[in-house]
Amino acid sequence: MEIASRVILLLLLPLFNFVVAQNASRGAQEFHVGGILDLETMVGKIARTSISLAMEDFYAVHQNYSTKLVLHIRDSMRDDVRAASQAINLLEDYNVEAIVGPQKSSQAVFISKLGNKSHVPVISFTATSPSLSSKSHPYFVRATLNDSAQLNCIASIVKTYGWRKVVTIYEDTEYGRGIIPYLVDVLEDIDAHVPYQSVIPPSATSEQITLELYKLMTMQTTVFVVHMSFTMASRVFIKAKEVGMMNKGYAWIMTDGVTNLIDSLNPSVLKSLSGILGVKFYVPKSTKLDDFTTRWNKRFQADNPTDLPLKLSTFGLWSYDTIRLVAEAAEKVGLTNATFTKPGVTRNSTSLETLKTSGNGPKLLQEILQNQFEGLSGNFDVSDRQLQISTFQIINVVGKGWREIGFWTAQNGISRQLNKSRPATALSGSARDLYPVIWPGESKEVPRGSQIPVRGKKLQVGVCTSGYPEFMKVEKDYITGATKASGFSVDVFEEAVKKLPYALPYEYVIFSTTDDRSSEDYNDFVYQVYLKIYDIVIGDITIRYNRTFYVDFTLPYTESGIAMIVPVRDSINRNTWIFLKPLAPGMWFGSVVFFIYTGVVVLILEFLGNNKNVRGPIPSQLGIMIFFSIFEGKELVQRFLSRIVLIVWLVFLMVLTSSYTASLTSMLTVQQLQPTVTDVHELLQSGECVGYQRGSYVKGLLEELGFDRLKIKPYDPDDFHEALSRGSNNGGIAALVHEVPYIKLFLSNHCKGYTMVGPIYKAAGFGYALSKGNPLLRDISNAILNVTGGDTMIQIEKKWIGDQNNCQNVGPLTGSSTLTFANFRGLFILTGVASTSSLLIALIIYFYKKKHKTTKIMLDNTNLPEENGINEENSELQEGNQDSTGVEQNTQRAGQEENGLEQQTSLEMAAETSIVMSRNGSTVISRGKRTTGLQVELM
Template sequence: MEIANSIILLLLISAGIGGAAQNASGRAHEVHVGVILDLGSLVGKIAITSISLALEDFYSAHQNYSTKLVLHIRDSMSDDVRAAAEALDLLENYRVETIIGPEKSSQAIFISDLGTKSHVPIISFTVTSPTISPSSLPYFVRATLNDSAQVSCIASTIKAYGWRKAVPIYEDTEYGRGIIPYLVDVLQEDNVHVPYRSVIPLSATSEQISIELYKLMTMQTRVYIVHMSSALASTLFMKAKELGMMEKGYVWIITDGVTNLIDSLHPSVVESMNGALGIQFYVPKSTKLNNFTVRWNMRYQIDNPTDPPSKLSIFGLWSYDTIWALAQAAEKVGLANATFQKPISKQKSTDLETLETSSNGPELLKEILHSTFIGLSGRFDLSDRQLAVSTFKVINVIGRGWRDIGFWTAQNGLVRKLNQSQSTRIHSSLLPDLNPVIWPGESIDIPRGFEVPANGKKLRVGVRSSGYQQFIKVEKDQITGATKATGLSVDVFEEAVKILPYAVPYEYVLFGSPEDTSSGSYDDFVYQVHLKVYDIVIGDITIRYNRTFYADFTVPYTESGIAMVVPVKDTVNKNTWIFLKPLTPGMWLGSIVFFIYTGVVVLSLEFLGNNKNVRGPIPRQLGIMIFFSLFEEKEIVERFLSRIVMIVWLCFLLVVTSSYTANLTSMLTVQQLQPTVNHIQELLKSGEIVGYHRGSYVKGLLEELGFESSKIKPYDTPDDFHNALSRGSSNGGIAALMHEVPYIKLFLANHCKGYTMVGPIYKAAGFGYALAKGNPLLGDISQAMLNVTGGDTMIQIEKKWMEYQNDCQNVGPVTGSSSLTFANFRGLFILTGAASTSSLFIALIIYAYKKQHRSTNMKNDNKQVGENRTDEENNEPQEGNQGVVTEECVQFRDGSEQVCNRNPHTSTAACNGSAANEITKS
């Protein structure tokens, strides 16, 4: 039946070619072209129909061309050897100028070598494997996309939905294996781990496929990337649906090799793919494409009358555009004088050695590579020996069809619409901005991408006892031998597991068991997850930078940091000059300066006010100045401005003296204890011995700071710390304990008196849990821990395990009473200085005004006196007035001058408060 169909097909193609030739010029030169396809495959049938239509359309549009293509179609029957034999036959017996095909990657390698040897271009629109590189095969042209072009789209899709692991399922052929290295590399760049690779032979039976699927079901990962031929993929999905792997929680991503043919697959196969995502080459819509699709559907039914209806795929469009590119190149080269050069004959030779070389092959290849036009598939450009990376669609299989979810381009990444104005890379946002997806099992919830299989192993949780059993205590059950763990760290973990939306069976495994190969340190404990001994380790594990190289950490559930625990000593200072310490030297100096300044201001004010009590020798004035500064005496201070200055000054003295008294009292009574060491550098300089918790990373930190190994001692329990600190460094103990803040709070809760905490000295991220890198549980456990630590549950857990003593004052850094500085009383100094300075300034203005006024009056009086004396000299003396004596006296009272004129006859005196009085004549 297949042979009869092939004969009918060849007759139809010949009829098409003959019709095209009749429309062409009678003198048109024939260009022989070989076509090698699997005529029984879906891709081969689609391509043959498209090729026949392409010949008809091209020569109908170009009737004046001097060349025409003559096709020699061969069926490879999906056999690599047969495909090679057909290629040799076409080259030797038909001297074809080019070969279109083959269909498979495994066939293309050998045939491309033949093309290189004979200088005949090999053009394939189906070979997509990256292992077949046009750069290494100079006469091979890929009229399709390289499979590696779609790996970035796949990685962006996985990253968009937040999946951390993915398992590729591919066929064991050149086509299946070729994409895997590129896919894994791109996924790892996005921190997506590939824990397993499922390889299925091309000849695998349904039973073999079922066994492989069962194996996948026992694993945690639920994200699968399917890359195989459409026939094998159909069997795979039918079995996956049968085994329940197309239900809620599973994720299937199909590469374009299958998705490009999804419209031509059997409806039952498409239904089995429901919920899967697919990568598909995007073809721009056009009127030309719509018209061609209608014609193609009709022709396909004629070419394949016994086959079920099929739809045009991208492979049919690429084959159509390939014929147009080849026909245009042949016309430009003009292969009228095509010749083949025979190699030098040898006595013993094979068919390959006698293969002739085309003289026009290089020129034809050059013109093919220069072919650039807008075809049915979009922009058809072979200048790079293969089609350039274009646009992909992400589709969602629903029912017997599919719908668009988003688009991917190299410039914008994954977007919901191609014409999106502000396109951003999807995987940078928290939720993908794509069209909604109906996932397997008709679920609208985004799958987590992994599950803990019910029939799988339990989660192995590594535990170890801590020196502080409030955090974690591990014991072995004497009867069952099971490991039991209790403590704050355990409670937080168990509460987080309860919140997870899926069941996670787990078991505790004691660290230090025969399975461990460690030295007992916390670094070795964390490293066990990298060695796959445990799935997760819990406890009082500090999140450290160096540990992130081989493990991932959850969010912290405690605060942390490194501080020192040191003994305290009695610091009651019995020094004779203790009374000076409440104030700093600057404060003392400032107070003395303002003390003197205030006295000078008050003395000046009283002096300007003509207060006779302030007059006298300098020692007496200094005494009065001090007296003014300390007291307010109404009999001495007479001016109003002086009283204002004194009131402000007394307020200043009241505040300063009360603060001085309070600070001195605090120094003598409250602050009696001080740490023996205030900084870690003091320990380095004095060569003291320090201690740390055995197994902690603090030892390495101390060594980095410069401590010698002999000066560092490890201890296990809080009682060991207490004994070592109480003895001191000189008596075989330690001078300080370097420890983490959560531990120090527990230590001081039981040893409050005699010790204090200095620091924190160094910061740390806190305590968390460690998992193997790439473990998909990390995100869910961290999210659940945030729920626990941010609610009342954490408060109850801390009350259960952490009973801190509230009356202990040594938890935290010790801060004592410090001396009062000038800055503490800056406002008072400004107020006092402003009051004194402004009062002095006002007094000087008043004094200057009065002095100016007196000078003016004196001038007027002197002028009047002169006029009176002139009159007396000019007039004759009158009777009874001779011998009259006029007396003038100047007296000072309250700073003003008084002029008195006395008449000896009347014994009267007229005094005026002005600078001069009217003179009475005798």
């Protein structure tokens, strides 16, 4: 290969001489530019052909330019030292104004330092390592993307398919290491962890690569992100296919270092990549690009007649656009300051100390950074000293080719169509936003991300018999040696494992405790996880603060809290006066008050309406008032306002009567149970004894609440019923303080006679303990949520605890059925408003009529003629006597008739005339409404 490359260089020399001669003939000034490529690599060969075409195309269009690039290409032969040596040679012997193409990031680091020293811009279209920054290398320009630009795209793919664990595989080079810290941080931001990082040195043998892959197979994680050069990646994927890691269940994501060259890979290598996802720089299609690709293929065959055909890659397009970038900048700068200043040196100085400084360098760098154009690769903008982040294409390798499944942009995230505009973040996306993928093993099922380790051991699950066998019971099969566990906690754990997105093999390992099953024993049990004896411990383990110092707990799978078990008693005393209990004292008082008020209002209304039935002695009026309040009494009530008041009052009586009847019936037929103790503070004030389960941490809680130690008694579960039934005064306890799950279990066996009060104290409930940072923690917690939120949990509770719906004492008890004033507040308000408003309206009408009639009579008296006064008085006196006689006769007839009430009412409305004669002989006539007929008074 070295001989062939030298032959190619000799063939190219005449072409370069011809170009120089043409420039000289036209008077164009030579602008020397150095080029450093690895001509034996695929990228180097592709770049060399692209650079040659770029020179021809550019100056064919710009023949009038006063400057013309003269390229001095050197082969680094994949060696960093040789690349540095060639750069020094170009700077010393050819006074190059710029250096293009340090191909490897490790080469670009040192050559950029030379550029800093000599003020010569160094432009690389392949060095992608993030370690190359403009701060430390001000004369370095990256005409390609920074490797970190693709990290958000990779993270979006991981999040899209719901993977939470990823293993990185990278080569131990400047290029490979540079991206990994940034990749881990981005994955952590989406809550995807990197449990292992696989590093493969460039010098690794096939056996070493195989051993590393076998190691990865022993892990649960099956999602891998590969960041390598295409040469190393080809070796790794071929071995991965051999060991079975390209089968169903695995997922691979390749960075753009390989996918940008995907079309140029060997078909055998491409076949080993079948099923992987890749991130590829997106190049917009155009007619210009198609024409260039055709010409490029022909030129590559001519330049490399003995090599296999290669396809144009993104790196080739970037090299093409880089030459245009430098050529346009050179024309703007010109060669007016084409001077190189040689520093003062001593006699024994090295060649690095004798490097000359370019006078055009700063201005050339400025023109390069300011130049922006639409190149073959798309928008070519290096104003930020590197190519700006653009669009990434997500591809899926299938067979010997690849297909596009979507795009990623910083504005829209992942989408199937490039121009799809939607509000999104850079890390958003779902599987529906990508086209279906053919995964390794030609599977269409999305890999879960984890599976059974090929050589891993089973999960060690610690179990121990609980004081409540319903929650955990452990038995040892002495024939097979297997440990069998059963109970509520076991069923929840096994159902949660079934809900995991991957298979999780496990086995139970028994832990022996003392007979009292105290909290101290459970502390030791949980501590075994910290000692790495068990991977996880399950059972009725309370999540407590002191235990979280050395283990992590899953989400609780039981109801949380600490409550009391107390006896219940009938709250109603069925004695002689039980008929008074349906209504509260306030209700009785309010009803009586409104009863009296309504009767008084109706009595006043009828009195103002001249109803004769309401006139008479006080006892009679009191009886009428009571009658009005209870009965409607149409024959007694004549005014419309009175009837409105009575209708509203009747509605009130109907509602009150029906409610009273229902409440009294409930008291006589339904047993009303109430707890003997409703609050823990009642126990503190009364000084009664309380109990707790022996060995439980509840004892310390009771002491913190202020209970006397002599009043706190420990009991075993079998003794709870007897202690509560005896009571505090008979050597027992008034209440038992316990955790809610245990209380529910007790009440399922002793449904009658006891109830739960509380919770009186917050507790986290029962959970499973795992080691700190265990990746299973989140998965099992999510699975527990899945179990507890569905019908599965109900069935497990019925199996081990019983049907809680059959016990009326579980949960809050119904309160007393006594009706209070507040229950009927609305009706009271309605009745009061109706009565009061009717009374006010009647009073207003009464006083208005009285005032109107008085005014009219006074006006009539003023208009009487004085001369006819006596005659009129006599005439009126006679008329009054006649009227009086008629009234008396009508009154007598009214008393004899059957409907005397109506006629009497009409007769009572007759006008009364009173004649008063003064001492001096004058006569005064007075008329007014009276109820007793005509009256004459002599003064």
